[in-house]
Amino acid sequence: MRSRPILIVSGEPNSIFLEIFFKALKTKKIKSPLILIGSENILKKQMKKLNFKKKIRLLDKKNFYNKMLDNNSINLININFNQNKAFEKISSKSNSYIKRSFQTAFEILKTNKIKKFINGPISKKNFLKKKYLGITEYISSNFSINKTCMLIYSKDLSVSPITTHLPIKLVTKNINKKKIIENIKLINGFYEVNFGIKPKIAVLGLNPHCESIHAYNEDEVILKPIIKKLKKYYTISGPYPADTIFMKNIRKKFDVIIGMYHDQVLTPIKTLFEYDAINITLGLPFIRISPDHGPNEKMMGKNKSNPLSLIRAIKFLDKH
Numbered sequence: 001m002r003s004r005p006i007l008i009v010s011g012e013p014n015s016i017f018l019e020i021f022f023k024a025l026k027t028k029k030i031k032s033p034l035i036l037i038g039s040e041n042i043l044k045k046q047m048k049k050l051n052f053k054k055k056i057r058l059l060d061k062k063n064f065y066n067k068m069l070d071n072n073s074i075n076l077i078n079i080n081f082n083q084n085k086a087f088e089k090i091s092s093k094s095n096s097y098i099k100r101s102f103q104t105a106f107e108i109l110k111t112n113k114i115k116k117f118i119n120g121p122i123s124k125k126n127f128l129k130k131k132y133l134g135i136t137e138y139i140s141s142n143f144s145i146n147k148t149c150m151l152i153y154s155k156d157l158s159v160s161p162i163t164t165h166l167p168i169k170l171v172t173k174n175i176n177k178k179k180i181i182e183n184i185k186l187i188n189g190f191y192e193v194n195f196g197i198k199p200k201i202a203v204l205g206l207n208p209h210c211e212s213i214h215a216y217n218e219d220e221v222i223l224k225p226i227i228k229k230l231k232k233y234y235t236i237s238g239p240y241p242a243d244t245i246f247m248k249n250i251r252k253k254f255d256v257i258i259g260m261y262h263d264q265v266l267t268p269i270k271t272l273f274e275y276d277a278i279n280i281t282l283g284l285p286f287i288r289i290s291p292d293h294g295p296n297e298k299m300m301g302k303n304k305s306n307p308l309s310l311i312r313a314i315k316f317l318d319k320h
Helices: 017-025 040-049 092-109 124-128 135-141 177-195 218-230 262-273 308-319
Strands: 006-009 034-038 056-058 074-078 116-119 149-153 158-161 201-204 236-240 256-259 278-282 287-291
Touching (some): 006 092, 017 034, 017 308, 034 092, 040 074, 092 116, 116 308, 158 262, 177 218, 201 218, 218 236, 256 262, 278 308, 287 308
Parallel strands (some): 201 236
Antiparallel strands (some): 149 158, 278 287
């Protein structure tokens, strides 16, 4: 049986994404055909700049489904974008192009013929303009999905923040029982479907040492009752202090560590595994993965960027 294609939106044209995409293409044993949505103009300019050679096969977004696809060429759905140089300074100039790229992907995903999706990085400041917390919320809104969960997945340990790209002063107001329960259900379901296991889940406290000098302590009022209730259905424990959970002899006991805010769990996971992790959005009607890095404007055109996160994303989708 033919492997189903992986749809890839290249994202911000002035980024390191195409560089790591070119490097990923050199990886052997990618079974799934990769279909890139992006600019032929940018693709050719960056191929030349980065000294990468490969044929480009142009596809029509409406009738490529029955074609025999492989990765001997770059399968491209072209989205027009005019730029004179291979790389320029990131600005809002590319917003229309990025939006058209995503809308093309959404049209294809809504046919249910492709269930595997990777998106390259975008500039949140320029593209989202504070309308959405992040690209996860942007994608979810286009599918009318309200219940999603960010999982930074690595085979040795994964993490998930209850709140994502929120200013720290807003975190406490957005921690509630409903959201925590929804996320735990999504995470447990993901592991059961893809790996056939009930994951061992640790929940972190919000406050240092899970203690508070205030009368209202979220760890006592919100987290402890939820964890006690969910122990009947899931392999879950906590709340744990965030300052010790990532020590080697403690973290090895768990498959997933759930934090209350973004940097509480993303900082340690990136310190431990660097690029050997991928960002999976749970709750969508397809598997969406984003390599765990941004546009990285400072590294554009240098051909020194590490492709490991994208390679991990492709290999994960190759198996699932």
